[in-house]
Amino acid sequence: MTTLMSKPVSAPGKSVIERLNIVTAVVLGAVSAFVVWRLALQFLPADTEVRLFTREDKITLLSMVAWFIGFMTGIGALVGPFRWVMGKDLSHDENMFLAGKDMGVNRYFRYTTDHKVVGIQYLVITMVIFGIGGILAMLIRTNLGTPEGGWIHPQAYNSIVGTHGIIMIVGTIIMVTGPFGNFIMPIMIGARDMAFPRLNALSFWLIVAAAIPLIWAQFIGGISTGWSAYNPLAGQAPLGMNGYIMFICIFAISTMVAGANITTTIVRMRANGMTWNRTPIFIYGTMASVALALPAFPVFFLSQVMSAMDRALDTSFYNTAGGGSGWLYENLFWIMGHPEVYVILIPAVAALMEMAPVFTRRPLFSFNVAVMGIAGISGLSVLVWAHHMYISGWAPLLNAPFMLTTELISIPTGMLFLVLVGTLWRGRLWMTMPTMSIFALLWNFMIGGITGIYLSDVPADAFLHGSMYVTAHFHYTLMGAGLTGALAALVYWFPKMTGRMFDKKLSWISFWLVQIGFNVAFIGMFTVGLAGQPRRVESYASTFNTGNLITTIGAYTIMVGMLVLLHGVISSWRSGDKAPMNPWQAKTLEWTVPNPIPLENFDVLPTVTSDAYGYGKAKS
Amino acid sequence: MTDLMNSKKPQWWKSPDVKKTAILWVICTAIVGYVGTEFHVRSIVEPASETMTGVIDLMRIFTWAASPVAGLVFAICLTVLTSKRHYGDNPPAEADHQISNSPRANAVWIVVSALLCLFALITGLIVLQKDSEAVLESTAIQMNVTGSQWVWSFDYPNGARSEDLYLPVDKPVVFHITSVDVKHSFWIVQMGIKMDANPGAITEAAVTPNKIGVFDIRCAELCGLLHAYMQTKVHVVSQNDYDKWVAEHAALEGRA
Numbered sequence: 019m020t021t022l023m024s025k026p027v028s029a030p031g032k033s034v035i036e037r038l039n040i041v042t043a044v045v046l047g048a049v050s051a052f053v054v055w056r057l058a059l060q061f062l063p064a065d066t067e068v069r070l071f072t073r074e075d076k077i078t079l080l081s082m083v084a085w086f087i088g089f090m091t092g093i094g095a096l097v098g099p100f101r102w103v104m105g106k107d108l109s110h111d112e113n114m115f116l117a118g119k120d121m122g123v124n125r126y127f128r129y130t131t132d133h134k135v136v137g138i139q140y141l142v143i144t145m146v147i148f149g150i151g152g153i154l155a156m157l158i159r160t161n162l163g164t165p166e167g168g169w170i171h172p173q174a175y176n177s178i179v180g181t182h183g184i185i186m187i188v189g190t191i192i193m194v195t196g197p198f199g200n201f202i203m204p205i206m207i208g209a210r211d212m213a214f215p216r217l218n219a220l221s222f223w224l225i226v227a228a229a230i231p232l233i234w235a236q237f238i239g240g241i242s243t244g245w246s247a248y249n250p251l252a253g254q255a256p257l258g259m260n261g262y263i264m265f266i267c268i269f270a271i272s273t274m275v276a277g278a279n280i281t282t283t284i285v286r287m288r289a290n291g292m293t294w295n296r297t298p299i300f301i302y303g304t305m306a307s308v309a310l311a312l313p314a315f316p317v318f319f320l321s322q323v324m325s326a327m328d329r330a331l332d333t334s335f336y337n338t339a340g341g342g343s344g345w346l347y348e349n350l351f352w353i354m355g356h357p358e359v360y361v362i363l364i365p366a367v368a369a370l371m372e373m374a375p376v377f378t379r380r381p382l383f384s385f386n387v388a389v390m391g392i393a394g395i396s397g398l399s400v401l402v403w404a405h406h407m408y409i410s411g412w413a414p415l416l417n418a419p420f421m422l423t424t425e426l427i428s429i430p431t432g433m434l435f436l437v438l439v440g441t442l443w444r445g446r447l448w449m450t451m452p453t454m455s456i457f458a459l460l461w462n463f464m465i466g467g468i469t470g471i472y473l474s475d476v477p478a479d480a481f482l483h484g485s486m487y488v489t490a491h492f493h494y495t496l497m498g499a500g501l502t503g504a505l506a507a508l509v510y511w512f513p514k515m516t517g518r519m520f521d522k523k524l525s526w527i528s529f530w531l532v533q534i535g536f537n538v539a540f541i542g543m544f545t546v547g548l549a550g551q552p553r554r555v556e557s558y559a560s561t562f563n564t565g566n567l568i569t570t571i572g573a574y575t576i577m578v579g580m581l582v583l584l585h586g587v588i589s590s591w592r593s594g595d596k597a598p599m600n601p602w603q604a605k606t607l608e609w610t611v612p613n614p615i616p617l618e619n620f621d622v623l624p625t626v627t628s629d630a631y632g633y634g635k636a637k638s
Numbered sequence: 639m640t641d642l643m644n645s646k647k648p649q650w651w652k653s654p655d656v657k658k659t660a661i662l663w664v665i666c667t668a669i670v671g672y673v674g675t676e677f678h679v680r681s682i683v684e685p686a687s688e689t690m691t692g693v694i695d696l697m698r699i700f701t702w703a704a705s706p707v708a709g710l711v712f713a714i715c716l717t718v719l720t721s722k723r724h725y726g727d728n729p730p731a732e733a734d735h736q737i738s739n740s741p742r743a744n745a746v747w748i749v750v751s752a753l754l755c756l757f758a759l760i761t762g763l764i765v766l767q768k769d770s771e772a773v774l775e776s777t778a779i780q781m782n783v784t785g786s787q788w789v790w791s792f793d794y795p796n797g798a799r800s801e802d803l804y805l806p807v808d809k810p811v812v813f814h815i816t817s818v819d820v821k822h823s824f825w826i827v828q829m830g831i832k833m834d835a836n837p838g839a840i841t842e843a844a845v846t847p848n849k850i851g852v853f854d855i856r857c858a859e860l861c862g863l864l865h866a867y868m869q870t871k872v873h874v875v876s877q878n879d880y881d882k883w884v885a886e887h888a889a890l891e892g893r894a
Binding site: 167172251338384447449471472480485545557635 | 677727731732739740770830831857859863864867
């Protein structure tokens with residue numbers, strides 16, 4: 019193992035810390051997985067019961083756990099705790115090494131603690147995730163171009179749908195709080211780094227560790243249950259289900275770690291004078307998102323642990339024959355699942371709120387209402403989960419109360435609209451791709467929101483539930499609103515993150531292709547939903563063909579737009595115009611640091627004396 | 639709504655952008671309401687029960703109730719987009735005001751959205767109440783529905799059994815739904831009812847078909863390999879035809 023360090027930092031010779039990188043991690047992970055797999059194969063007793071596959075499930079899960087532990091050890095996650103236990107805590111030089119001081123590009127492949135490195139790592143992995151999820155989406159849409167489907171085997175099709183679902187969910191969860199929450203947020207609040215830099219590195223590398231079981235799963239039967247992995251279907255699914263379970267468990271840990279870290283950073287490390295009333299709205303959005311993940315993801319983790327036990331150890335949490343209940347799984351899943359959609363949505367909307375005053379050159383309208391809206395959505399979002407179960411028959415008497423809480427969410431959501439249109443009103447519009455994204459968000463989120471009202475209504479949901487209408491609805495909210503905000507954030511913060519301006523022309527081309535393609539695709543999907551096409555089908559009655567064809571054409575347009583965007587990212591990053599320190603003339607703190615940003619951001623920590631929205635001419 | 643302006647100025651409603659927005663608001667509301675309703679009504683299936691007609695009416699009502707809000711947001715967007723726009727790499731001049739709040743606009747917005755929310759809730763509850771009572775109808779035909787991978791089977795009160803559903807027109811039916819393996823969802827598309835079939839539990843749904851014809855039953859919950867093909871037909875026939883059909887099929891079962 020070569021270290022690419024130019025000079026040794028602490029002790030002479032190479033210390034363990036210097037040797038560890040992604041290569042050692044993958045090697046150690048693979049070796050541990052292989053060893054445990056061999057041992058398990060050798061020593062695990064054969065199944066005595068009639069139930070099939072229990073032994074194989076045990077072997078698969080054990081190997082995956084071994085991969086996980088091996089990988090995390092190999093990347094260096096245990097160095098800090100181990101040294102601390104030995105009573106030899108890391109020296110200052112070692113900490114600087116871990117932060118990636120003078121390491122060039124190699125720091126992106128190590129357990130690097132600098133929040134800016136972690137932010138870039140998150141940005142790249144998010145793009146990879148969207149790339150894979152997008153390819154899977156194109157496979158789905160191509161298969162649905164004709165009624166018979168046909169060229170993808172139903173088992174593979176179901177697995178593609180499930181994998182597309184879960185990795186896009188993960189991608190959208192991290193798409194704003196990952197890259198921008200890690201890179202931009204600490205600078206925006208005037209901090210030198212996150213509160214727990216090592217946890218920051220941990221949360222990123224956990225996602226990398228989680229990816230392998232998901233890929234592994236594709237080769238041992240796939241995830242044929244959809245992203246929700248309902249039991250008892252998940253119980254009879256092939257071995258690939260274990261990959262899903264491990265993926266969720268590791269990702270849940272990552273989210274919890276990141277949530278604790280970001281929350282602490284925001285609460286404890288804001289600059290002098292940055293009172294809550296002077297804290298930028300994007301910070302509120304980030305904090306609401308990760309704070310919501312804190313109660314949600316432990317439940318998700320738990321639900322999957324129980325699922326694994328049902329599969330591998332013959333317990334009966336969800337197995338009706340043994341006294342369990344599929345409804346239990348549904349409850350646990352949606353107790354995570356509903357806050358989770360706001361985990362995705364809130365930071366994206368908040369990012370656009372942050373940009374709105376910059377591109378209209380006027381103050382943010384009703385900061386307090388914006389905060390109240392974010393808080394209201396966060397609070398209510400943990401009380402609405404059973405609207406996913408109106409027609410499950412689980413508790414018909416609870417339908418009315420859950421309809422109440424669900425429809426109440428329209429009030430704080432409306433507040434977000436008020437803030438955005440209020441900020442646009444009488445501003446000086448500076449036409450950029452992020453500016454147009456605000457309008458795109460208002461359009462898409464309006465459609466997503468109103469269709470959400472139909473779905474929140476129990477009698478209407480009895481028709482719409484489980485149809486393509488639902489699929490179109492949540493794509494309008496998560497993609498039409500969420501992803502639009504994230505792409506705007508990418509263009510907006512690109513100059514600070516890479517030191518180069520994003521190619522303007524490419525940003526416009528991709529914006530229009532994605533937005534038009536998106537609306538064509540999902541308006542088409544609404545029509546087939548209303549006409550009665552269920553979700554997650556690999557073939558459909560020929561009456562649905564027109565709508566599906568429209569959706570497929572729209573999907574291809576999105577793909578072209580996304581490829582243009584990818585080209586824009588790569589070409590601008592490599593050879594775009596050098597960005598000035600503050601290209602948008604914005605007033606938040608991240609624009610006060612030079613490009614490239616020094617290791618600890620600020621020489622002298624800033625003091626804040628007003629909010630960041632002092633745009634507009636004062637009345638004379 | 640026009641309170642978004644500085645409310646202290648006298649006669650704020652006379653300002654040209656406010657007038658423009660007001661006119662656009664009316665137009666946008668009409669367009670959103672009309673297009674939204676037509677989009678749904680034209681795309682949605684032909685109703686074959688009172689329940690489904692109710693669903694369509696709800697969507698019509700909700701679309702019109704939401705259209706002023708959507709109309710206003712779109713009107714403001716259009717006003718802003720058609721006002722002076724700045725292109726270029728450097729920022730435009732600052733806006734000529736520093737308004738960062740309007741308590742009146744906030745209050746109006748929040749109260750109106752709360753009222754709309756209340757309206758949606760009450761409308762929904764009234765229909766929900768009607769649907770829930772239908773399950774208790776004592777004169778209804780009691781039908782047992784069993785989902786299994788990947789067929790539906792129906793057990794009639796007189797012992798008949800089939801994989802195509804036969805129902806008499808204008809007679810209430812209560813379905814007792816269960817599953818033998820994984821979760822399915824029993825959806826009679828044109829009748830607007832859906833209920834999950836859970837292993838180990840019985841759930842209920844009720845409907846009164848009001849049209850003679852053949853309609854679709856589909857599974858609406860991913861249930862494994864052939865989920866897409868788990869569909870069958872419901873034949874709604876006259877009472878006489880129904881009686882004849884079930885008698886024949888009960889006899890078949892008896893002989894078997």
